[in-house]
Amino acid sequence: MRITVLDDDPGRKINPDRERYAVYLDGVEVKHVFTADDEKGEVIAAVPDERGYMTAENGEVKRQTLHGTVTIERR
Known part of the structure; x- marks a missing residue:
């Protein structure tokens, strides 16, 4: 599943x-997630x-792409 804002x-x-999800990367919760994909093992977060x-650069939120075992749980 891939979810995004x-x-x-x-x-x-x-x-x-309206919807809340918790995203975990290698068992550790990741905050400020923009996109999470449990099949690709990828999280894009602030x-x-x-x-x-969150940090900003040139007026936009700075993003990072993280890889590992991704778990997405609906709250």
């Missing part, structure tokens, strides 16, 4: 106001600062 992503677009808040 991005308009230009081919995954199933979710509405964060780059956090030292306090865990």
Whole structure:
């Protein structure tokens, strides 16, 4: 399954106001996720600062792509 909040992503677009998911990468929960794909083992998430808040660069949220074993759970 691939879920996303991005308009230009081919995954199933979710509405964060109505649907909540927890995304885990290698058993550790990942915060501020834009896209998660458990078949490809890929998570696209915001780059956090030292306090865990999202960071911005040139007016956009900075993103990172992480790979591993991805688990998506509906809350």
